[in-house]
Amino acid sequence: MIRLDNxxxxxxxxxxxxxxxxxxxxxxxxxxxxxxxxxxxxxxxxIDGIEAPDSGTIMIGCDPLTPGSAPQLRRRMGYVIQDGxxxxxxxxxxxxxxxAKEAGWPLLQRRARVxxxxxLTRFPANALERYPAELSGGQRQRVxxxxxxxxxxxxxxMDEPLGALDPVIRAELQDDLKAIFSRLTKTVVLVTHDISxxxxxxxxxxxxxxxxxxxxxxxRDLVARPGDPFVSQFIHAQLRRLTTMNEGAMQSFLRHR
Amino acid sequence: MKLGKVxxxxxxxxxxxxxxxxxxxxxxxxIGSKKFTESVILAELASKxxxxxxxxxxxxxxxxxxxxxxxxxxxxxxxxxxxxxATLREEILAGERIAGEGGLETALAKRGLRMSRPLGFSDxxxxxxxxxxxxxxxxxxxxxxxxxxSLRFGLSDEFINRADGWPALRAAYQLNPADVRGLDHDxxxxxxAEGAIDVIDLYTTDAEIGYYGIQILDDDRHVFPANEAVLIxxxxxEQRAPKAIQAMRRLxxxxxxxxxxxxxxxxxxxxxxxxxxxAWFVAANFGVAEAGSTDTLAGRLLRRTIEHLRxxxxxxxxxxxxxxxxxxxxxxxxxxxQAILALVSILQTIPSLALLVFMIPILGxxxxxxxxxxxxxxxxxxxxxxxxxxxxxxxxxxNSAIALGLSPVRCLQLVELPMASPAILAGIKTAAVINxxxxxLGALIGAGGYGQPIFTGVRLDNFGLILxxxxxxxxxxxxxxxxxxxxxxxxxxxxxxxxxETPP
Numbered sequence: 001m002i003r004l005d006n007x008x009x010x011x012x013x014x015x016x017x018x019x020x021x022x023x024x025x026x027x028x029x030x031x032x033x034x035x036x037x038x039x040x041x042x043x044x045x046x047i048d049g050i051e052a053p054d055s056g057t058i059m060i061g062c063d064p065l066t067p068g069s070a071p072q073l074r075r076r077m078g079y080v081i082q083d084g085x086x087x088x089x090x091x092x093x094x095x096x097x098x099x100a101k102e103a104g105w106p107l108l109q110r111r112a113r114v115x116x117x118x119x120l121t122r123f124p125a126n127a128l129e130r131y132p133a134e135l136s137g138g139q140r141q142r143v144x145x146x147x148x149x150x151x152x153x154x155x156x157x158m159d160e161p162l163g164a165l166d167p168v169i170r171a172e173l174q175d176d177l178k179a180i181f182s183r184l185t186k187t188v189v190l191v192t193h194d195i196s197x198x199x200x201x202x203x204x205x206x207x208x209x210x211x212x213x214x215x216x217x218x219x220r221d222l223v224a225r226p227g228d229p230f231v232s233q234f235i236h237a238q239l240r241r242l243t244t245m246n247e248g249a250m251q252s253f254l255r256h257r
Numbered sequence: 258m259k260l261g262k263v264x265x266x267x268x269x270x271x272x273x274x275x276x277x278x279x280x281x282x283x284x285x286x287x288i289g290s291k292k293f294t295e296s297v298i299l300a301e302l303a304s305k306x307x308x309x310x311x312x313x314x315x316x317x318x319x320x321x322x323x324x325x326x327x328x329x330x331x332x333x334x335x336x337x338x339x340x341x342x343a344t345l346r347e348e349i350l351a352g353e354r355i356a357g358e359g360g361l362e363t364a365l366a367k368r369g370l371r372m373s374r375p376l377g378f379s380d381x382x383x384x385x386x387x388x389x390x391x392x393x394x395x396x397x398x399x400x401x402x403x404x405x406x407s408l409r410f411g412l413s414d415e416f417i418n419r420a421d422g423w424p425a426l427r428a429a430y431q432l433n434p435a436d437v438r439g440l441d442h443d444x445x446x447x448x449x450a451e452g453a454i455d456v457i458d459l460y461t462t463d464a465e466i467g468y469y470g471i472q473i474l475d476d477d478r479h480v481f482p483a484n485e486a487v488l489i490x491x492x493x494x495e496q497r498a499p500k501a502i503q504a505m506r507r508l509x510x511x512x513x514x515x516x517x518x519x520x521x522x523x524x525x526x527x528x529x530x531x532x533x534x535x536a537w538f539v540a541a542n543f544g545v546a547e548a549g550s551t552d553t554l555a556g557r558l559l560r561r562t563i564e565h566l567r568x569x570x571x572x573x574x575x576x577x578x579x580x581x582x583x584x585x586x587x588x589x590x591x592x593x594x595q596a597i598l599a600l601v602s603i604l605q606t607i608p609s610l611a612l613l614v615f616m617i618p619i620l621g622x623x624x625x626x627x628x629x630x631x632x633x634x635x636x637x638x639x640x641x642x643x644x645x646x647x648x649x650x651x652x653x654x655x656n657s658a659i660a661l662g663l664s665p666v667r668c669l670q671l672v673e674l675p676m677a678s679p680a681i682l683a684g685i686k687t688a689a690v691i692n693x694x695x696x697x698l699g700a701l702i703g704a705g706g707y708g709q710p711i712f713t714g715v716r717l718d719n720f721g722l723i724l725x726x727x728x729x730x731x732x733x734x735x736x737x738x739x740x741x742x743x744x745x746x747x748x749x750x751x752x753x754x755x756x757x758e759t760p761p
Contacts, residue, residue: 048660074662085657089675089750098671099661131752147661 001026002047002187003156007056009042016042018211026202029181029188031202035234038208040191041082044157047189048079060155064208065182067176077155083164084131084140093128094142100150117146120180137171145180158190162197174200195238205229280294283313284498289326289335289622289703292319292716293442294524295380295462295486295517299339301535302512303488303505307337309545312501316704318531320622322415323348331368334621336491337505343484345372347421369492374509375485378462378517382422385459385471387449398475401454403431410437411445421482422458430481443716449464462514464521480670487513507543514697528719557710558729564705565733568696572628573689576635581681583636584643585669587620594644601637609634609695613702627699628704634695635688642684646677678747686741693734697726707733739745 002024010015017039024030032040038153045051046058049070058065060073086095086170096117097110105113118125121142132140141161147154161177162170178201181188192198198205199219209228215227226232281651286307290300297318298669307458317335320326327349329335345365355361365372384399391397402408416422417439426432434456440448445457446465459466459473466473496501516538524532539545583601587594607615612633616626650673658668673682680750700708713721 001540045656050656050659069297071662071664077660079657079660081653081660085653085660086751087654087658087672087676088671088755089678089752091752099663102663102667131755133752133755241628 001059001061002189003059004043004046005059007046007052007053007058009039009046009051015211017046017053020067020211020213021056022206022213022216024187024189026187027185028203029190029201030204030206030207031198032189032191033193033198034208034214036193037210039211040193040208041159043208044079044159044189044191048157049074050079057117059231073151075151076153077157078151078153078156080141080144080148080156080161082159084132084144086140086147088132090129091129092123092135092139093141095132096128096146096150098147100237103151113150114146117149120149121146122176136169137165138173141173145177149184153186155187155189156184158188158189160193162192177201196211206213207234209234283311284501285313285315286337286494286501287335287623288314288316288497289320289329289338290316290318291323291326291338292321293465294716295460295521296329297531297713298520298535299376299488299508299512300337301531302538303337303339304442305502305535305539305545306543307498307501307508307660309539309543310498310500310504314501317622318709319716320703321701322646326460327726329622330370330489332489333491333623334623336494336616337488338490339376339486340372340373340489341484341486343381343421343482344419345489347482348415348419351420361505365489366492370489371492371495373482373488373490373506375487376508377486377510377512378514379483379485380460380462380517381476381484382390383459383461383476384414384426384456384474385449385466386456386474387452388470388472389471390452390455391474391582396474397424397472398477399480400477402434402474406435408434408436409453410434410456411448412437413442413445413558414439416458419490426480429478440481443718445459447718461573462517462521464518464525467518467522468526483540486517506636507623528721539622554725556618557725561705561707561709561726562729562733564709565693566697567625568624568631568699568704568706569689569692569737572631572696573635573685573692575632576639576688577685579632580636580639580684581643582680583672584640584681585647587640588643598641598644601640604633605637606706609698610701613698617702624699624704626702627696631692631696631699638687638691639684641682642680642687643677646680647673649680652674676753679733679745679753682741682745682748686738686740689737689741693730693737738757 004020004022007017007020008015020039020043032043034040046053047060047065049065049067052067057129063069063073065073087098093114096114097105100110100113114128115125117123118128123142123146127135127139132143135143138145145158145161148158153190162173165173169247174197190201192201203218203253204216205219205222206216209230215222215231217225221229223235226235286304288300288304288307290296300316302317304314304316320329320335323340323344324602326335326338326340330338340349342361345361350361350364353364354366362372384402386396394401396402396405412423417437438454440454440457444460444468445454446459446463448454449457449471450469456474459471461473465471485516488505488508490505520534520538524531581600583597587597604612605609609630612624612630616629620626620629654672654676655668658672663671696704696706697708697711699706702711707726709726710722711726711730714720714724714726
């Protein structure tokens with residue numbers, strides 16, 4: 001369980017997170033969603049301790065997160081950064097087992113763990129010796145995910161992991177992620193701006209706007225009982241576009257028959 | 258860490274170069290000479306005789322002008338140099354109004370110095386003209402110049418400034434020419450031969466007098482005093498290296514005007530090296546055979562290459578050790594970074610010759626001040642490239658390193674420095690190539706290296722000698738460039754090279 005109490009954060013005078021309180025339940029997937037600039041990525045960075053809040057407290061399980069405790073608490077968290085953040089000078093394998101090596105894991109144990117993760121993320125083992133520049137976008141995301149999972153942390157933070165992928169690979173990875181999450185039973189916090197991705201992956205959805213939390217709940221709660229006009233507005237903006245586009249495509253398909 | 262390896266290799270090479278150069282025996286005697294042939298020959302003669310007595314004689318040829326050598330002698334930077342009695346009396350010790358020869362010795366002794374007996378020849382000032390011009394105007398004596406105000410005078414700076422030089426001459430002969438310019442002595446000769454100037458000052462032993470057929474104008478009012486060549490040296494040398502001093506003083510009274518002029522001429526016109534000419538003279542007059550190897554082209558090249566490499570490697574290694582941390586600080590703390598970069602940039606704007614001269618009061622002459630100056634010059638490219646290489650690492654990479662749990666130090670070692678390695682290596686390469694070029698200037702302050710033949714060649718107008726220094730210097734710069742490209746191939750992680758080959 002992760003808890004934020006009255007957490008605020010501003011950069012250069014503009015408030016990014018405005019007195020946010022929220023509880024992220026353990027062992028399930030929570031999706032942070034909202035328009036860009038809503039503060040979703042900042043919430044993740046605050047949870048990981050990369051950023052320190054201006055005010056408020058953050059609890060990771062039963063432990064308060066402070067600049068002093070962050071390095072320790074961070075070991076319980078895997079973090080997949082927005083564009084992967086892979087180190088270009090290291091091969092996939094070196095990226096993945098860097099921290100295990102730092103922690104003094106023996107070679108065989110590291111190899112076994114990497115093999116396990118390759119199977120889990122359906123990553124081709126022969127691509128392990130390739131450098132990030134030699135991988136496809138989807139493969140790079142799988143390597144980032146493996147790197148975050150290497151030390152088997154109970155918490156997994158993912159910042160727009162599928163943002164830069166083309167639709168086919170994106171759908172494929174969404175399927176894989178869903179399977180991985182259900183197998184691993186970790187506390188997953190995932191940031192996206194895509195409502196269908198949020199609905200597909202998340203048990204709980206937290207909708208944010210301009211540094212505030214607008215509503216937290218299941219997808220069907222957000223649809224059926226929107227707490228604010230913005231909730232339905234945000235959901236329908238994306239869904240309506242999708243529906244009209246589908247209808248248009250259907251009509252032109254019918255016309256051309 | 259791979260960059261650490263480079264530093265280590267450079268440091269080891271530098272240490273090796275240092276050892277090769279310093280391996281020698283006997284009491285060390287540092288002999289300086291002024292920036293003209295006669296002085297270089299005299300110092301070379303002294304050095305050969307010292308060496309024949311078992312001393313480790315080091316000749317630092319062509320260091321500069323009178324004041325420079327005098328200061329170096331007082332500061333214990335050199336032990337011996339050839340000087341002239343009138344220069345001592347009228348220029349160096351002008352304020353003391355020394356009368357007889359005994360007075361001169363007392364004045365020197367007060368400063369812990371000794372003077373040899375005169376070596377034989379008198380190198381007096383004189384004025385010279387091309388004979389055609391002199392005949393045309395009917396001039397044979399200096400007094401004959403007075404009516405001709407339109408004559409162009411090209412005089413050496415030293416002559417213009419010394420009390421017994423131009424000021425004395427001008428007063429005694431009522432000379433008032435419209436055009437008097439200060440010129441380098443060697444250039445003045447060429448100017449005279451080409452008709453660009455009409456009258457120059459010269460020394461009575463100058464080789465060019467015979468070569469250009471210059472007419473010497475009679476000093477009919479006896480303004481120029483006799484100017485006998487002597488060797489002056491530090492008094493403590495008589496305890497430290499008595500045999501060498503004894504050997505060196507065998508030159509007293511042995512070099513007449515004709516002998517000196519013919520040696521000058523053998524170097525300036527016959528294109529032989531001062532070393533050769535001096536070796537011939539000591540062999541013929543004192544039966545001293547050349548100790549050790551003869552000075553072959555290969556031997557000279559090897560010696561200068563070692564000297565040059567020592568200058569560049571030591572300064573570069575020191576610069577890497579200091580500039581890398583400075584670059585890291587500059588990347589981490591923007592305010593401190595601005596100050597650091599401003600400082601090293603200012604260092605870079607100081608002209609290299611000026612920087613070399615600044616170093617002399619602190620570090621003396623020879624290799625140390627040159628290494629220090631080159632070190633300061635090498636800082637900017639390395640600091641700047643390290644800082645910019647580190648700052649150009651995307652924030653997402655740094656954040657993901659922290660998120661993974663790497664400590665700041667490990668992050669620097671495992672992620673940031675390897676990622677910045679292409680920029681850092683490029684900075685070191687720039688510093689090294691500039692360093693190889695700038696190190697040639699080290700010869701001006703006695704540091705040796707490829708600059709030695711270049712500046713000797715300029716002094717003697719000997720293009721072959723200039724090439725003897727310039728060609729290896731250029732080749733070394735190319736080799737350094739090639740070496741770093743090779744190093745880049747091994748040191749820059751393959752993943753980074755991939756990224757550069759395939760544009761995103």
